[in-house]
Amino acid sequence: xxxxxxxxxxxxxxxxxxxxxxxxxxxxxxxxxxxxxxxxxxxxxxxxxxxxxxxxxxxxxxxxxxxxxxxxxxxxxxxxxxxxxxxxxxxxxxxxxxxxxxxxxxxxxxxxxxxxxxxxxxxxxxxxxxxxxxxxxxxxxxxxxxxxxxxxxxxxxxxxxxxxxxxxxxxxxxxxxxxxxxxxxxxxxxxxxxxxxxxxxxxxxxxxxxxxxxxxxxxxxxxxxxxxxxxxxxxxxxxxxxxxxxxxxxxxxxxxxxxxxxxxxxxxxxxxxxxxxxxxxxxxxxxxxxxxxxxxxxxxxxxxxxxxxxxxxxxxxxxxxxxxxxxxxxxxxxxxxxxxxxxxxxxxxxxxxxxxxxxxxxxxxxxxxxxxxxxxxxxxxxxxxxxxxxxxxxxxxxxxxxxxxxxxxxxxxxxxxxxxxxxxxxxxxxxxxxxxxxxxxxxxxxxxxxxxxxxxxxxxxxxxxxxxxxxxxxxxxxxxxxxxxxxxxxxxxxxxxxxxxxxxxxxxxxxxxxxxxxxxxxxxxxxxxxxxxxxxxxxxxxxxxxxxxxxxxxxxxxxxxxxxxxxxxxxxxxxxxxxxxxxxxxxxxxxxxxxxxx
Numbered sequence: 001x002x003x004x005x006x007x008x009x010x011x012x013x014x015x016x017x018x019x020x021x022x023x024x025x026x027x028x029x030x031x032x033x034x035x036x037x038x039x040x041x042x043x044x045x046x047x048x049x050x051x052x053x054x055x056x057x058x059x060x061x062x063x064x065x066x067x068x069x070x071x072x073x074x075x076x077x078x079x080x081x082x083x084x085x086x087x088x089x090x091x092x093x094x095x096x097x098x099x100x101x102x103x104x105x106x107x108x109x110x111x112x113x114x115x116x117x118x119x120x121x122x123x124x125x126x127x128x129x130x131x132x133x134x135x136x137x138x139x140x141x142x143x144x145x146x147x148x149x150x151x152x153x154x155x156x157x158x159x160x161x162x163x164x165x166x167x168x169x170x171x172x173x174x175x176x177x178x179x180x181x182x183x184x185x186x187x188x189x190x191x192x193x194x195x196x197x198x199x200x201x202x203x204x205x206x207x208x209x210x211x212x213x214x215x216x217x218x219x220x221x222x223x224x225x226x227x228x229x230x231x232x233x234x235x236x237x238x239x240x241x242x243x244x245x246x247x248x249x250x251x252x253x254x255x256x257x258x259x260x261x262x263x264x265x266x267x268x269x270x271x272x273x274x275x276x277x278x279x280x281x282x283x284x285x286x287x288x289x290x291x292x293x294x295x296x297x298x299x300x301x302x303x304x305x306x307x308x309x310x311x312x313x314x315x316x317x318x319x320x321x322x323x324x325x326x327x328x329x330x331x332x333x334x335x336x337x338x339x340x341x342x343x344x345x346x347x348x349x350x351x352x353x354x355x356x357x358x359x360x361x362x363x364x365x366x367x368x369x370x371x372x373x374x375x376x377x378x379x380x381x382x383x384x385x386x387x388x389x390x391x392x393x394x395x396x397x398x399x400x401x402x403x404x405x406x407x408x409x410x411x412x413x414x415x416x417x418x419x420x421x422x423x424x425x426x427x428x429x430x431x432x433x434x435x436x437x438x439x440x441x442x443x444x445x446x447x448x449x450x451x452x453x454x455x456x457x458x459x460x461x462x463x464x465x466x467x468x469x470x471x472x473x474x475x476x477x478x479x480x481x482x483x484x485x486x487x488x489x490x491x492x493x494x495x496x497x498x499x500x501x502x503x504x505x506x507x508x509x510x511x512x513x514x515x516x517x518x519x520x521x522x523x524x525x526x527x528x529x530x531x532x533x534x535x536x537x538x539x540x541x542x543x544x545x546x547x548x549x550x551x552x553x554x555x556x557x558x559x560x561x562x563x564x565x566x567x568x569x570x571x572x573x574x575x576x577x578x579x580x581x582x583x584x585x586x587x588x589x590x591x592x593x594x595x596x597x598x
Contacts, residue, residue, distance in 0.1 A: 001253040005180050006074045006211065008092055008124075010115035011101035012468060016131040020101065020163040020172075021059075021077060027169050028061035028073075030241050058197070058209055058240045058255060065177045073176060074255040076196065076211075078115075086291055089118050090196040090271045093287060094211035094255060097125035097180035099172065100151070102158075104130050104138035108146040108435070110409045110468035116151055125180050128158040129172065134165050150435045183213075185252030191215030191223070192281040193274040198265050200319040204236075206262035207244070209255075210274060214281065216251045222277040223260065226284040227269050231277050232260035264319055291323045293341025294402065294473060295348055295452055296369050296385035298329045298495070299355070300337030302362040307336045313359035314338055317351065324351060329386070333495040333584065334364060339386055345452060367498050370449045373400040373476050387497035390483045393534065399481035401501075402448040404471040405430075410463050412438045417462040425450035426501065448473065449501070484509055487530040487537075488520070488584065502533075509539040517541040519588035 011017045061073040076095055078088045092098065098119045102108055119126060128147050132138060144155035159175060161168035197209040217223070221234045236259040238246040250256045262268060270291065273284035301310045318324055324347075329339040342348040348368060355361050374382040374391065375398040384390055406427075410418050412434075419429065419442070427444040434440045446455075451471070459467045482505050486496035496516075500508050509531025516529045520543050531539040548569070551562045 001185070001251075002182050003069060003071045004074065004183055004253050005071060005097070005176050006076065006095045006183055006253075006255055007097045007099065007176055007180055008076045008078055008095045008119075009099045009101055010078060010088070010092070010112075010119060011131075012103070012106070012109040012111040012115075015101050015103040015106065015109075015112070016163045017077075017101055020099075020129075020131065020161070020169075021075065023163050023166055023169045024061060024073075024075060024173070025059060025242070026166075027173065028063055030059075030061065060239045060241050060255070063173050063177070066174060071177050073173070076255065086289070087197065087270060088115065089122070089287065090194070092119055092122045092124060093271075093285070094194055094196045095122075095124060096183055097127065097176070099176075100126050100128050100153070101131050102128065102143055102147060104132045104140055104143055105135050107139075107143050107439075108150045108409075110407055110441075110470040113150065113409070113441075114407070114470040126153060127172075127175055127179060128153050128155070129161050130158050131161050131163055133160050134162040134167065146435065146439075183253030185212070185214045187214075187216050187252045189214040189252075190279045190281040191217055191221075191274065191276045192285065193217065194285050195225075195268055195270055195272045195274060197270060198268045200265050201259075204259050206259075206265050206268055208258050208260070208262065208268050208274075209240075210250075210258060211255045212250055212252050213285065214252050215276070216249055217258065218249050223258075223274050224277045224280065225268070226273040226275060227288060228267075228272075230267060232262060234258055234260045265321070266318065291343065293323070293325055293343060294370060294448060295342045295344055296339065296371065297342070297348060298331070298334075298337050298339045298366040298386070299326075299352070300331065300334040300364045300366075300495075302364055304335040306361060309359065310338070310355070310361055310363070313355050313361060314340075316359075317354060321351070323347070329388075331388075331495045333493050341385070345456070364495075366495055368452050369499055370402055370452060372479075372481060372499060374481075375399070384499070387483055387499050388494055390499060393483075396481075399479050400476040401479040401481065402473055403445050403475055403477050404448050404451060405474045406444045406446050406451070406469060406471045408442045408444065408459070408467060408469050409435070410440065410442065410467045412440055414463040414467060415440065415442070418442060418459070418467060421455075421458055421462055422446060425455060426503075445474070446471075447477075447479065447501070449499075450504075482533045484512075485532045486512055486516070487528075487532055488516070489527050493584065505531075505533055506538050513539050513541040516588050517543055520584060522546055 009017050009020060057077045059075050061075060062070055063073055064070050076091045078091045100116060102112060130140060130143055133140060144158060147153050147155045147158055159168055159171050161172065192214040193210045193212045195208055195210055198206050201207050217234065217237055219234050219236055222231060223234055224231050236246050237250045237256060238244050239256040244257060271288040275281045301307055314326055323343050325341040326338045329337050331337065342351065352363060352365060356363060369385055371383055371385040374384055374396050376382060376395050377397045408418055422444045425446055427446045430443045430445060432440055432442040456469060459469055480502040482500060482502045484498045484500050484505050485492050498508065513529045513531055520527060522543055522545065524546050526545045527543040529541045530537050551565055554562050
C-alpha cells in the first residue's frame with residue numbers, strides 16, 4: 001500500500017483537465033505512440049467535440065520516482081459539469097488527494113470553488129496546479145493572488161504547467177508521490193468497497209468500478225450490495241490501464257473493477273458499498289444517496305413507425321446510463337413516445353444527441369419541465385412533472401416548486417446585468433462578496449424552472465462569456481402555478497402544453513404563439529393560434545388565409561355588387577374553417593422548444 005497513490009483532477013470546464021490526463025498517460029508509457037490520440041479518456045464522440053467529460057474513466061499509471069521506487073498512481077477522472085456533481089463526489093471519496101487545475105488566463109471560476117469544497121468535504125490533500133502558462137494571455141501573478149484569496153491555498157506551492165506543451169508534467173508526478181498520503185486500510189478486515197462508477201459491456205454485463213477500503217477480493221467470492229441486498233458471485237477482478245487487465249486479487253487501497261454477471265447498470269448504484277456475503281462489514285460507507293432526476297421531457301420519434309426503434313435505443317442507452325429514467329407516454333399530436341427524467345439540461349442534450357447519432361433516429365422533445373409538488377384540497381400530495389397529468393385547478397390547495405442556490409462569479413462591471421437577469425427570473429439575492437478588487441461572487445436563490453430554459457445562455461451573453469455558474473437544489477417552496485395550453489384553430493395541442501408561473505404565463509404564451517405563426521403554413525381559411533389558461537385566452541396570433549380576388553371581374557357599377565361577392569366568400573371561409581384540419585409541421589414543435597433560447 002505504501003507505493004499506491006489515488007488521486008483525481010478537478011477543474012472548471014475547459015481548464016485543460018483531459019489534456020493533462022493525456023500527458024500523464026504518455027509519461028507513464030502505457031500506450032504506444034501510434035495508438036495515442038488527444039482526449040484519450042473521453043471515449044464518446046460528443047465528449048471530444050464539446051470538450052467535456054461525461055463518463056468518468058480510471059487508469060493506473062506506473063511511475064518510477066527519483067527515489068528509485070516504482071509507484072502505482074490511480075488517476076480517477078471525474079466529469080466536469082454541475083449535472084454530474086454526485087458522481088464527482090463519489091470519485092473524490094475514492095481518492096486521498098486531488099490536483100486542482102486553474103487556467104492561467106481565466107483564473108478561478110465557479111466550479112473550481114464548488115469542486116474544491118467537494119474535495120475538502122472528503123478530507124483530500126490539494127495540490128494547486130496553474131495550467132496553460134504558455135498562452136500569451138496568461139497572467140500567473142493574478143491567478144496566484146486568486147488561489148490565495150478565493151481558495152485559501154498557498155500560491156507558492158502551485159505548480160506551473162502547460163499540459164499542451166508537456167511542461168512541468170514530471171514535477172506533478174513527483175509532487176503526487178511526495179505530498180499525497182498512501183491509502184490506509186486493513187487487508188485482513190471484512191471487505192468494504194465503494195462503487196464510484198460502472199459501465200456496460202455487451203459480452204460480460206456490467207463492469208463495476210470500485211475502490212477497496214478494507215479487506216481483499218478474489219474471483220469466486222460471493223459479494224453483497226448493501227443498498228439493495230443483491231448477491232452476486234465474482235467472475236473477474238482487475239485494474240484499468242486503458243484496457244482491463246485481470247488480477248488474481250484486489251486488496252485494500254487499490255482501485256479496480258469487478259465483473260459478476262450483473263445484467264444492467266441500474267442494478268448497481270453509485271456510492272453503494274460492497275461487502276462479502278458471509279463476512280459483512282459493520283456499516284456501509286457514508287454519503288450514499290439515490291440519484292434523482294430534476295428535469296423532465298417527453299421524447300417522440302418524428303416518424304411514428306420509428307417508435308419500436310426508439311424503444312430499443314432507449315433500452316440500450318439505459319444499460320450504460322443508470323441516471324436516465326423513462327416511462328411510456330402518448331400524445332394526441334405526436335403519437336407514442338417516452339417521458340424521460342434527466343439530471344440536468346446537459347444530460348438531456350447528451351441523451352438526445354446519443355439517440356440521434358448512435359441509433360440514427362429523428363426525435364422531437366417537448367419543453368423541459370421540473371417536478372412540482374401539488375397539495376390537493378382533500379389533503380393528498382401529488383407529484384407532477386408532466387403537464388398532461390395536471391389536475392383540475394379547483395382541486396389544488398397549494399403548489400410547490402424546487403428552488404436552487406446559485407453561485408455566480410463575474411467581473412465587477414457585469415454585476416448590474418447579472419442582478420437584472422436574476423431578478424427577471426424571480427431570483428432572491430442572498431449575499432455577494434468581492435473575491436478580488438474586480439471580481440465578485442453573487443449568491444441567488446432561483447426557481448429551478450426558470451434556470452431550466454435559457455438561463456445559462458443568457459448569463460454567458462450578458463457577461464460576454466466571463467460569468468461562471470454553479471448550483472445545488474435546496475428545497476421546495478410555494479408558487480403560483482398555472483397550466484398554459486396552446487390552441488390551434490380552437491383545438492388544444494397537448495404536446496405544446498407547459499406548466500409555468502402565472503406571472504410569466506403571458507410572456508411565455510406570446511412567444512410560443514409568435515413562433516408557431518412563423519412555422520404553421522397558410523391555409524384557405526384563417527388559423528387562430530391562442531395561448532390559454534383554463535378557459536381564459538391570454539395571447540393570440542393569426543395565420544392569414546389564402547384569398548382569391550373574387551372582385552376582379554367587377555368593374556364599375558354599384559359598391560353593393562362587390563360587397564355581395566365578398567360576403568359570399570366570407571361565408572364559404574367560415575364553413576371551411578369549421579371542417580378544416582390544420583397540419584402542424586414538426587418544425588413548429590421544435591420552434592417552441594427553442595423560443596427561449598433566441
